[in-house]
Amino acid sequence: MKKIHRALLSVVAAASLALTACSTAEEGDQGSNKGASESALQIEDNNGTHELDQPFERIAVTDNRAFEILADWDLNIVAAPLGIVPDTLSDKINEDTIEANLGMHREPDLEALVAAEPDIVINGQRFTQHQADIEALMEDTPVLDFSPRDDKDMAEELVRQTEALGKVFDHEDEAKKLVDDFNKALDRAKDAYDPEKTVMAVNTTGGDINYIAPGKGRFFGPFFDLLGMKPSLEVENSSDDHEGDDISVEAIADSNPDYVLIMDRDGAVAKDEAGYTPGKKLVEDSAALKNVSAVKDGNIIAAPQDTYTNENIITFTETLNAMADAFEKN
Known part of the structure; x- marks a missing residue:
């Protein structure tokens, strides 16, 4: 027992x-x-709220405003459309550093995107039109779009995008530095600008000088609202097209701006082609513009050469500081 x-x-x-x-x-x-x-990180992008499991090791990026930021953070970019990646980033994003070249936004190679097996896609700007197709192909992979929205304040949108990328990729300190630099440059340019001075923004492409309407477009148009600048010329029914409006150089000259802002489109996409002339030189050498105050006084401000394909918060900061330099000397 x-x-x-x-x-x-x-x-x-x-x-x-x-x-x-x-x-x-x-x-x-x-x-x-x-x-x-x-x-898990909950974050809102242009299309809703997402719950993300971090970290991300294999990143696909299609948004021109995100290329430089993510490359500077030394993230592992496995897929990108090299046809629209700025030349200035060719040492960090090229055929040897990525696994899949997605081509161009007009006819992207989305099969290559799937084959690259990214664990996140940062979509936007020129690729926004392909959002639904990418989501369908990538199934459970998050596809996020933080690119600035047309109906919002550009400064707030650039900050929103940068801070969101910092949260997603655990680079919040670096994102804060970018935002702080931008805000300082914005305040500096605002303080230096004389509201009595008039400003003209132009886009140069194919040897032509085209008018950029205040408040419209992806880059210089919003600067008028950001800084409260007084346009030297306003055209009815102006477009927000990236090539600007085709008005006569004489009309630009007659408006006699105190400052001319230049976005050199060809500088970003055609600088190696025969016959290319930098936008600033086109304006400086124009016979029709030789008596314009901005030309005579040397108040011509060109955005960085890669701006057309690199319109991120860093490019805005560099341009604002260049504008502040010009405003402060007068």
């Missing part, structure tokens, strides 16, 4: 230990799952 009693006690003790172990394991699993859920 004693032997039976001892055996029974042993069985009960073993069962008790097993139940305790199972209970502890379950609690541990629940705690682990709870921790994973709590650590």
